[in-house]
Amino acid sequence: MGTWDRLTGMNATTNEDGPIVIKIGGSTLGEHDTSLRDCAELHREGRQVVIVHGGGAAVTDWQQRLGAEAAWVDGLRSTTPESLEVVVAVLAGLINKQLAQALQQLGAPAIGLSGVDGATLRSPISTRIGLVGESPTCDPSTLRTLLTAGLLPVLAPVGMADDCSTTLNINADTAAGAVAVALQAAALIYLTDVPQVLDAEGRGIGCLDAARQEQLTDAGVIAGGMLPKLRSGRAAQCAGSAVRIVDGTQPRVVRRVVDGAAIGTALS
Ligand SMILES: Nc1ncnc2c1ncn2[C@@H]1O[C@H](COP(=O)(O)OP(=O)(O)OP(=O)(O)O)[C@@H](O)[C@H]1O
Ligand SMILES: [Mg+2]
Numbered sequence: 001m002g003t004w005d006r007l008t009g010m011n012a013t014t015n016e017d018g019p020i021v022i023k024i025g026g027s028t029l030g031e032h033d034t035s036l037r038d039c040a041e042l043h044r045e046g047r048q049v050v051i052v053h054g055g056g057a058a059v060t061d062w063q064q065r066l067g068a069e070a071a072w073v074d075g076l077r078s079t080t081p082e083s084l085e086v087v088v089a090v091l092a093g094l095i096n097k098q099l100a101q102a103l104q105q106l107g108a109p110a111i112g113l114s115g116v117d118g119a120t121l122r123s124p125i126s127t128r129i130g131l132v133g134e135s136p137t138c139d140p141s142t143l144r145t146l147l148t149a150g151l152l153p154v155l156a157p158v159g160m161a162d163d164c165s166t167t168l169n170i171n172a173d174t175a176a177g178a179v180a181v182a183l184q185a186a187a188l189i190y191l192t193d194v195p196q197v198l199d200a201e202g203r204g205i206g207c208l209d210a211a212r213q214e215q216l217t218d219a220g221v222i223a224g225g226m227l228p229k230l231r232s233g234r235a236a237q238c239a240g241s242a243v244r245i246v247d248g249t250q251p252r253v254v255r256r257v258v259d260g261a262a263i264g265t266a267l268s
Contacts, residue, residue, distance in 0.1 A: 018185045020189065020258065023176035050183065062090050074227055075225045076132060078132070084130075088158050116160050118142025120155065121160070122136065143183060171228045190246070199216065242266070
């Protein structure tokens with residue numbers, strides 16, 4: 001049975017040999033030690049791994065330290081020119097380098113980059129929430145070059161406008177989905193701070209199909225930070241990746257998912 005089957009319990013095999021894209025949520029940063037260890041281990045075993053990271057809490061923390069307000073629309077950070085400076089500094093600087101350093105310490109040849117580098121992520125500028133790339137596309141050529149060289153790319157969710165006229169804030173989930181689509185990833189794993197996607201009664205959903213996703217979204221049950229995960233995850237699932245949302249605070253969760261454990265929520 002291939003990775004796709006093991007990760008979803010389903011029978012498609014389209015992207016089986018592709019890389020594994022792992023989105024590390026900012027809300028689990030600081031408790032990510034075993035996830036990074038798992039990523040380093042998978043890389044050592046010869047798997048191609050791409051990490052896309054968030055860092056929303058750190059951005060908000062730095063905005064507060066600088067006396068700026070954080071504002072949210074549908075789970076996406078509304079971004080003024082001033083807040084964009086903080087986003088770029090914290091995500092593409094601090095968090096990206098901390099992750100690369102931690103992976104290097106674990107023996108993985110991590111290369112930190114942002115979506116600006118190699119024009120990896122470009123998007124139209126949002127018309128409603130400022131300097132945000134709401135619908136990014138990924139040019140996978142730089143990531144492929146790094147993967148082919150045996151490196152482990154760590155991508156910060158900062159990109160550019162389509163005409164390269166400005167940097168843009170991109171939601172990390174949305175970025176991870178675009179990367180998975182472009183790389184034809186075997187799997188896309190979102191590490192977050194809840195064990196599963198929950199239904200209206202607060203019960204965990206093991207397997208979420210498109211119709212139920214739409215229904216729960218329309219009913220407002222899927223909201224906030226879960227919206228960009230499921231929107232971008234659905235796009236990746238349609239493009240042939242196995243997609244799972246799992247609790248990144250649990251030990252060895254990446255290892256267990258890749259080894260076929262039916263944990264978290266799978267998109268079907
Ligand atoms: N139906 C749902 N089931 C589970 N969680 C949900 C649901 N709807 C909304 N959420 C919220 O989504 C949150 C996860 O997204 P959030 O953006 O906060 O974290 P993250 O993406 O892991 O981290 P970061 O945004 O910092 O990178 C959960 O903590 C929960 O509050
Ligand atoms: Mg989030």
